[in-house]
Structure formats: C-alpha cells, structure tokens
Amino acid sequence: MMILAIFRTAMMALRRDRGALALSFVLPVVFFSIFAVIFGGRANSTPKVKVIVVDEDHSRASGRLVKGLGGEGSLSVKTRPAPVKGAEQSDYTAASAEAAIKDGSVSVALVIPKGFGEHPISFGPPDASRPTIQLLKDSSDPIAPQMVEGLLQKVGMTSMPDVMAEEGSKSLEQFAGNLTKEQRERLDEGLRYLREHPDAGSAAGGGELIPVTSRVVVGQNHEDMVSFYAAAIGVMFLLFTASGAAGALLDEAESGTLDRVLSSHVTMTSLMLGKVAYNSVLAFTQLVVMFLWGWAVFKLDFWTHIPGFIVMGVCTAVAVAAFGMLLASICTTRAQLGALSTLVILIMSSIGGSMFPRFLMPEAMQKAGLLTINAWAIDGFTKIFWRDEPISHLWPQVLVLLGIAVVLFAIARRVARRWEFA
Amino acid sequence: MAPVSSSAPLCIDALVKRFGQVTAVDGISIELRAGECLGLLGPNGAGKSTLIRCIVGRVIPDAGTITVFGAPADSAAARDALGWIPQELALYPRLTCRENLQAFGRYHGLSGAALHQAVERCLAWATLTDRAGDLVKNLSGGMKRRLNMAAGLIHQPKLILMDEPTVGVDPQSRNHIFEMIEKVRDEGTSIIYTTHYMEEAERLCDRVAIIDHGRVMSLGTNAELVQNAFGQRSQVTARFAGAGERVAAWVAGRGGRSVNGSAEFTIDRPSEIATLLDEATRAGFELVDVALRKPNLESVFLHLTGRELRD
Missing domain, CATH: 3.40.1710 (abc type-2 transporter like fold)
Incomplete structure (x- = not known):
C-alpha cells in the first residue's frame, strides 16, 4: 500500500515536470535517431x-x-x-x-x-x-x-x-x-x-x-590530434558551463534581486551584457585550462599557436556565453534550464562533432552540423593546431561565431523583456 | 546624484493596474508629505506590493501618474531619490554583507570613497559591522532582513519604500528593525511602509491608508481613521456558550456581527452593555465573557471591509 502511494506521488511529480519528461522520453529518441542516421542504419547513405x-x-x-x-x-x-x-x-x-x-x-x-x-x-x-x-x-x-x-x-x-x-x-x-x-x-x-x-x-x-x-x-605530429579532442570536448563543456552560469539570471529573478538591480541605474541590456562578459571570460579560462593540460600531459604544441588560440578561444567563448544567455532567458526556472540545456547541448554536440568527428558522418549530417557552435569552433581550432593554417584563414569561423553570438544575444534580450516590466 | 525638486516626495494620482481580469490597483490617489511615514495597511493581495512596484518602475500602470519629487517615477532622478526595500531577500547569498552593499552601491553609481563611506554607514545602521565579512547565506533571518534594508538605503535616498520588511522575523529582530526605521524617519526621510500588522502601522506611521481590493478605503492618522469609522463609539465583544446559528441570527438581528465565534457590537455609550446582555439572557443564551474596548486600526479595517486584516 505504501509502495503504491510512493509510486503515485512520483508519477504525479513527473507528470508536472516537463523538463524531466523531455529528458526521460524525448532525449533518448532524439539520440537514437541521430546515431541511426550517422551510422547509416536508416539513411542507407554511407558517406562517399x-x-x-x-x-x-x-x-x-x-x-x-x-x-x-x-x-x-x-x-x-x-x-x-x-x-x-x-x-x-x-x-x-x-x-x-x-x-x-x-x-x-x-x-x-x-x-x-x-x-x-x-x-x-x-x-x-x-x-x-x-x-x-x-x-x-x-x-x-x-x-x-x-x-x-x-x-x-x-x-x-x-x-x-x-x-x-x-x-x-x-x-x-x-x-x-x-x-x-x-x-x-x-x-x-x-x-x-x-x-x-x-x-x-x-x-x-x-x-x-x-x-x-x-x-x-x-598531422605529421601526432600529438596535435589532442587539440581536436580538447576543442571537441571543451566546447561541449563550455556550453554546459555557460548555460549553468547564465542560470544565475533565473536565481536573481526568483529571489527578487533582479528587480532590485533593475530599479537602480542598471538597465536590462547592461545587466545581460555584463553577464555575457563574465560568462565569456569563464569559458575562455576553461579553454585555457584544457589546452594547458593538453600541453602538459599530452605534449600538445600550445605555445606556438597562441595567437590563433586566442582568436578562436575568444570567439567561441562569446558565442557559448550568448547561447547560455538565450537558454536562461527562455526558461522560467533552474529545473527547466537544466532539462533544456541538457537536451539542446547534447544534440548540438552529437551533430556538431564533439562526440565523433564530422567527417565520419553522412554529408547531410555534416551540413546540419554547421548549424551548431561546436562545428565552427572545432573547425577553427583544427585549422590552427592541426593544419597550421595562418590566422587569416580563420575568418569564416570568426564571422560565424561572432554572428551567432550577436543573433543569440539579440533574441535573448528580446525574450528578457518579460523581466523588465509587468 | 541628480537633484530632486522640492515637490512632494511622492504624488500618486488615479493609479490603475490590471493583470488580466484582476484589477490589482483600482484608482489609488495618495500624496506623501515631506518627512512623513505613511503606512499602507491591508491584507495579503490587497494591492500594496503592486502599488510599490509601480512606484519603483517595475510595473507599468494602465492609467494614472506617479511623480517622485516632481519627476516621473521611471526617470533617473526618481531612481536616485528612491530607495526600495522589497519583501523578498533580494541579496546575493554567496557574497558577504560588505560585498552585497558594495555591489548595490555601484549599481546606484557610487564609487571610491563615497562607496566606502556608504557601505560603512549602512553596516553600522543595520548593526552588522562585526558581521561585514560573513556570507549572507550564513546570517540569521533577522540579520538578512536588516542587510536587505541596508541595501535599499546605500545611496541615501530621500524617499524609502518598505514592502513588509518584517515578514518572517522573530519579535526581538522586529523590534530591532523598528528602531532602524525610526532612526531614518527621525532624520527626515520620507517613508512608505506597507504592512498587514496593525501594531507596526500604529507604532511607525504618521498616517495610514487602509487598502483593500486595490482601493484606498480610508486615509488619515490613527485617531482620524478611528474617529471617521466609529466616532465616540466603543466595541463590545461577547462570547456565548454553545454559540451556533441561533446566536449568529440573534447577533445579526441586533446589528452586530459574528467574528471567530464571538459576537461584536458597536455601542454609543457604555451603559448600552447592560441592555445588550439583558436581551441575550431573555433570548436564552448563556454568557461566557464580555469585553469593552476602544476601536483600533484592526476594528477600522473590519468595519470598512467586513473582513480581518489577516484573512
């Protein structure tokens, strides 16, 4: 009897927690489909x-x-x-x-x-x-x-x-x-x-x-391949960190701190820009730590690629910070943000090349990957560390990542109007 | 800091705010005098907080105007003149007391020596100087409340809006908070103080606006409100054994009302008590106890709205 009571309570709670529901049922189906397409099971289109x-x-x-x-x-x-x-x-x-x-x-x-x-x-x-x-x-x-x-x-x-x-x-x-x-x-x-x-x-x-x-x-120097994994895994975790950090906005909205801040000289735009700046620095620092670890432990040639790393690191950090801000502004609670960010980031990471290289995917999937921050960031880091290309060759990645940052921030700012006035 | 005009600290005229079908503020007009503490007394959901949020520019009214020292409520001059102490603990829990005050000081444009002085002044006012380096999350409930108030006063506003600042505070801490409020009031700061505790309004406020369903039911000093509602009359509260529907019907027929199992009557002269009790005896009711008291704000509220403050 007691077991049934506990079961019923858990079921009622799950029914009202849309985030948990999505994670429980939607995410596995989405992932299954992505993997099925990538490995050709359903699409019958082994990449040429x-x-x-x-x-x-x-x-x-x-x-x-x-x-x-x-x-x-x-x-x-x-x-x-x-x-x-x-x-x-x-x-x-x-x-x-x-x-x-x-x-x-x-x-x-x-x-x-x-x-x-x-x-x-x-x-x-x-x-x-x-x-x-x-x-x-x-x-x-x-x-x-x-x-x-x-x-x-x-x-x-x-x-x-x-x-x-x-x-x-x-x-x-x-x-x-x-x-x-x-x-x-x-x-x-x-x-x-x-x-x-x-x-x-x-x-x-x-x-x-x-x-x-x-x-x-x-890729004559095999250690350089470490840069691929540093970028691929790094971007995925950057996205998680950025969305978590942007969640501070939700905490502040819930506690009333946001209201108090907005009743001072701080405007919503300056508040959001301040948070994006902070989250960008956080993300960039995370990348530095990852690549330094790659240098110290896996002999990654970090020091000769510093300028390119800074360019790609800054652009990637700003893009993921804006992405996190958009997710936070869409959600109304931390729980919602947790569920949505897990769903979106894992999907982006799987088709964007953070989990396995994009060149192993079917062409259509490779193109779909270009809709993700992961793909552009990984391509940029690969250009620097793997292909030894000059910084000037990074312009497509820089433009796209900064463009993504501007567009996502603009949308987040628009959505955040709900916090400005009632 | 932008200069403020010499106009009234706060002037609210025919303010209306609706949320869908609900009218939270329904044509409120209030003028706050310089150096005055005006209480907004009403139960939860009466519209007090919405009114405060309209004043600080966080809620846009559907109609009416608000000026702060002559400046529109959403202007920079009004923001400088206003200090808002929200009902929620609007603080950064992972920062220390000093860091919180510094943060809110910077948000109000303070820096350098001015910021330092403001922080020390506010810590002293809230008697938190010795806890300045403690994280907010480690403070007691009363300390958090005091810091919450201090953060609203960091830029030395001329008008302070306090939205139920004693919610969830123990009696000792509440007394501490009253003393803090009395100190800024005595320094000549104008205050709007919302509460649903009659005792707080009676102790702190020069005038009280009784608010219910988004409307000002009555406005004046405590004495004026009682005088307007009851004149020289007094209140008699009587309790009868086995009070039931028959007693309630008798009370209603006699012009009184039943409140929490007691019968409440308003009488012009104390001698009317004897007549009242005679009638009860003749009706067959057994009296348990009876009390005569002068009406207070709670009585006024009950008289004006037909319900208690803490419904």
Whole structure:
C-alpha cells in the first residue's frame, strides 16, 4: 500500500515536470535517431570518400585508372575544383591537391606521376626507378586513405586487364624467357624475394600491383590530434558551463534581486551584457585550462599557436556565453534550464562533432552540423593546431561565431523583456 | 546624484493596474508629505506590493501618474531619490554583507570613497559591522532582513519604500528593525511602509491608508481613521456558550456581527452593555465573557471591509 502511494506521488511529480519528461522520453529518441542516421542504419547513405586525383601522366593507362576510380560508388573523385561563379577551373596539380588537403576540403589525394603509363602495374620486387602513385593524406582521417588505396588496387586489376596481361607477359619474358641458365637465376631471385618478403604487398611501394607511396600532408605530429579532442570536448563543456552560469539570471529573478538591480541605474541590456562578459571570460579560462593540460600531459604544441588560440578561444567563448544567455532567458526556472540545456547541448554536440568527428558522418549530417557552435569552433581550432593554417584563414569561423553570438544575444534580450516590466 | 525638486516626495494620482481580469490597483490617489511615514495597511493581495512596484518602475500602470519629487517615477532622478526595500531577500547569498552593499552601491553609481563611506554607514545602521565579512547565506533571518534594508538605503535616498520588511522575523529582530526605521524617519526621510500588522502601522506611521481590493478605503492618522469609522463609539465583544446559528441570527438581528465565534457590537455609550446582555439572557443564551474596548486600526479595517486584516 505504501509502495503504491510512493509510486503515485512520483508519477504525479513527473507528470508536472516537463523538463524531466523531455529528458526521460524525448532525449533518448532524439539520440537514437541521430546515431541511426550517422551510422547509416536508416539513411542507407554511407558517406562517399572525397578524393582528388591529379593525372600528371595523361597516358592511356592513367586515363583509364582515373575513369575506373570515378566509377567506384564509394568514391567521389574530383579532378578539378568546383566552378567559381560559373567559370570552369583548371585541373588540380600536385601542389593544389596538397593545399586542398591542408585546408580540410578533402582528406586524401592521388597524384599519378609522369611516366606512370609506361609501367602502371608492377610484378616482382620494387623498382625505385619507376614512378609510383603518390597518396597524400590528412592523418586525422584514418579511414579514407586506406579505403582509397585498397580501391586503387582493385581498380588497377579490374579496369586495366589488358595492361595486366601486357605487364604479366613482360614479366614472364623478363623472368622466364627460354629459361636459360641466366633466366633461371633471375626467376629464382624473384621468387626468393617474394618468399623472403611475404608482407611485401602491404609495404608502400612494395609488392602492390600499382605501387603507391603515401605521404602525410597534415598531422605529421601526432600529438596535435589532442587539440581536436580538447576543442571537441571543451566546447561541449563550455556550453554546459555557460548555460549553468547564465542560470544565475533565473536565481536573481526568483529571489527578487533582479528587480532590485533593475530599479537602480542598471538597465536590462547592461545587466545581460555584463553577464555575457563574465560568462565569456569563464569559458575562455576553461579553454585555457584544457589546452594547458593538453600541453602538459599530452605534449600538445600550445605555445606556438597562441595567437590563433586566442582568436578562436575568444570567439567561441562569446558565442557559448550568448547561447547560455538565450537558454536562461527562455526558461522560467533552474529545473527547466537544466532539462533544456541538457537536451539542446547534447544534440548540438552529437551533430556538431564533439562526440565523433564530422567527417565520419553522412554529408547531410555534416551540413546540419554547421548549424551548431561546436562545428565552427572545432573547425577553427583544427585549422590552427592541426593544419597550421595562418590566422587569416580563420575568418569564416570568426564571422560565424561572432554572428551567432550577436543573433543569440539579440533574441535573448528580446525574450528578457518579460523581466523588465509587468 | 541628480537633484530632486522640492515637490512632494511622492504624488500618486488615479493609479490603475490590471493583470488580466484582476484589477490589482483600482484608482489609488495618495500624496506623501515631506518627512512623513505613511503606512499602507491591508491584507495579503490587497494591492500594496503592486502599488510599490509601480512606484519603483517595475510595473507599468494602465492609467494614472506617479511623480517622485516632481519627476516621473521611471526617470533617473526618481531612481536616485528612491530607495526600495522589497519583501523578498533580494541579496546575493554567496557574497558577504560588505560585498552585497558594495555591489548595490555601484549599481546606484557610487564609487571610491563615497562607496566606502556608504557601505560603512549602512553596516553600522543595520548593526552588522562585526558581521561585514560573513556570507549572507550564513546570517540569521533577522540579520538578512536588516542587510536587505541596508541595501535599499546605500545611496541615501530621500524617499524609502518598505514592502513588509518584517515578514518572517522573530519579535526581538522586529523590534530591532523598528528602531532602524525610526532612526531614518527621525532624520527626515520620507517613508512608505506597507504592512498587514496593525501594531507596526500604529507604532511607525504618521498616517495610514487602509487598502483593500486595490482601493484606498480610508486615509488619515490613527485617531482620524478611528474617529471617521466609529466616532465616540466603543466595541463590545461577547462570547456565548454553545454559540451556533441561533446566536449568529440573534447577533445579526441586533446589528452586530459574528467574528471567530464571538459576537461584536458597536455601542454609543457604555451603559448600552447592560441592555445588550439583558436581551441575550431573555433570548436564552448563556454568557461566557464580555469585553469593552476602544476601536483600533484592526476594528477600522473590519468595519470598512467586513473582513480581518489577516484573512
């Protein structure tokens, strides 16, 4: 009987606590849906790997290889940048492909060198004098380069059967011939190599059919990846901190302190700006602590990136502070704020790249992520710490984050009119 | 600090404020005299706090005007002249007493030596100097109330609005607060004091406005209010054994009213008591006790509104 009474009381309380209800039922469903979309269960749209292919050879073999790669459903092959204002752009070069990786447009590129067509496929031991395909990659994406390399070998076999036969006969001629004493020795030498190097197929430029040399263009220093996690996790917690700190406004409204303050010389606008300034400093300090910890414990190269860190840190801090102020102004109680901020921040963090990198998500989800503060902040920090880009390249992130801050603050100020007068 | 005019400290004219279907303030007109303590006496929900919030500019009236020393209520000059002590403990709980006073002083434009002096003056006035470094959340209820009052006086306002400053305070602390109020009143500060405690109004206020349902039912000194409501008449309270519907009907028929199981009558002369008791005996009621008393503010309120102050 008593158990039933306790049960009924808890049910009544839950029914009247909309925040708790939302957390209990809406949040799990929303999260389930986001994860389902990201990992392709429902959307059936595994993200295509974007790859730039530079054909420096312009031979029959290289052309067929490019065509074959283009026909792969899981690859999105680009040979030239998208038209600018309707004007076609010239083909990528090795340099422009490398630049595209550095600015984060793609995470992998293939450069087919001049002379590749003379010996596109290699049987037997590696030959350093032969031109090999260069695979340029961003090491923050561990999946795309491996996928491209595997598909390159597959395309080599399927799109160039005649080349394979030709190269095979050349090898046969080379190794077999009439099996003179000398030929026997050379064949034995080749077979000995294969026996002694059973893993030759996985070594760069080794015994692959199409020899490939990989080169990391971005992220040579592996410790820099720590900056990605510092930014990704940092922004999510900044959002929580900012919304919690902005909740002081609700406490003051509830206690009557807000009324008293507004009856002095303080206006609602100056009060909110003061709180945004405080919350921004709080958020910035939090970022400093996180990155200093990354430097001290994970050898993050913090000190050489100070100017970029300050630019991104300030913009991110102001944006999250304005976001927190908006949430606080929408809510009427701390409990409401707690529920709403948990819901919104976890959703933003999951699609904005704080929980897993956005490049692993379907393209539509990646675009949706751009609606979040997380995505822009993480992109900015990645540019500084991962790609070593100059501060001037941060302008899209700076503009968007400051724009978000202004818009969110303007909305929060409008909503806060309810506290000004009755 | 902006200069204030020599006009009346507070002038409220035909003020109306509605919240949806409820009219919280219904055409109130009051003029406060310089150096006067005016009590707004009424039960909870009478409209006192709404009136105060209109004066401090936190509620926008639907009609009527309010001037503070001749300046509109929402002007900077009025804000400088006004000190508001809200009913709630409007303080920062995680700051110390001194830090709270400094914060509110800065909000009113004080700084440097002026701020320092104002803080020390207010701490002394509230007898909190020795607790200046204590966090507000660690203070007793009475101390919090005193600090709440001090925060309203940090900028030395010429007109103070006190909205039930003794709510939830024990008798000893209440007496302490009365002494603080008497001190600023004696210094010539004009005060509006809202309460639903008759004793507070009688002790502190020069004049009292009895407010109910958003209207001023009567305004004057204690003596004037009693005189206007009762003249020279007195009140008789009688209690009968087994008081029930029959007694209530008899009381109503005799021109009295039943209040909390007692019968209450207004009489012109004390000799009327004998007649009253004779009639009760003849009607078959057994008298338990009887009392004769001069009417007070509570009686006036009951007389004017038909209900008690603490309904």
